[in-house]
Amino acid sequence: MTERPRADARRNRARILAVAEDEVAAHGPDASLEQIARVAGVGSATVRRHFPTRRALLEAVSRSQMEALCGRARGLGGDGGGRSALVEWLADVVAHSASARGLVAALAFEGAEPGQEDGCAAMMEEAVEPLLRRAVREGAVAADVTVADLVTLVVGAVLATEHHPDPVAAADRVFRLAVAGIGPPGGRWSGAR
Structure with missing residues (x-):
């Protein structure tokens, strides 16, 4: 007991x-x-x-926000296509992380304490895994994309724009560029010539 x-x-x-x-x-x-x-x-x-640790404090501060985001992910489980549901949820995480200082630090895998299974990053992994699996099954996301890749994408977009005058809009733009690629709309860009 x-x-x-x-x-x-x-x-x-x-x-x-x-x-x-x-x-x-x-x-x-x-x-x-x-x-x-x-x-x-x-x-x-x-x-x-x-x-x-500082990380334990940041995770405690961010926990209610992450719980709300995870609830939203569960709500998107049956809506629309797998890729659009995944991108919509990740865009929400980017927006919250860019506006709620400390959340992105709690999400970052780097420096996470071993054995901390109930942290924000672990909560995010549990929430996004079904969305990612669905998008992969539908062929809308590459099979080798991992939850760690998605967390890194979110963290990178937020950290790269945190000093911008409008960090939420800037992070959203960087995130959407990364998701869509830099090719023209409807075009295919391979990066090789």
């Missing part, structure tokens, strides 16, 4: 998380853990006890 945390520990965690959400929104994924502790009225050791 798992022991339930004490009431004061639950309150501290909730307070730290609320402050972290504000700090990450204001300063991005590099928000100061010491500032979060100060504003929450706890010591930095308390922050680290609840969130042992």
Whole structure:
């Protein structure tokens, strides 16, 4: 039987998380853990006890957004063609990641802690896998495309445009260019001559 945390520990965690959400929104994924502790009225050791790494804190901050996005992916499971459902959902992830500072850092596979199966990247993998499999079955996406490829595409588009005056629009444009290719509409570009 798992022991339930004490009431004061639950309150501290909730307070730290609320402050972290504000700090990450204001300063991005590099928000100061010491500032979060100060504003929450706890010591930095308390922050680290609840969130042992910066990534753990970012994932906790991003969890509700990722849960909503994953719910949307499940809702797209039967709508339209496989490729359009997959692209529509990935475009939503790009838009949310470009506007919600910290989410893209929580999605990035690089630096993920081993054994962290319930993180944002793992949630995304579980949500997008059925959409990807369907698009591959329909022949609308290459069979060798992986979820890791799609996460890298999202992360890359968002990080490449994060300092743009309108990062959401810029990330969406880069993402859609990558998905469509750079050839003319209706044309085929092989890249080889």
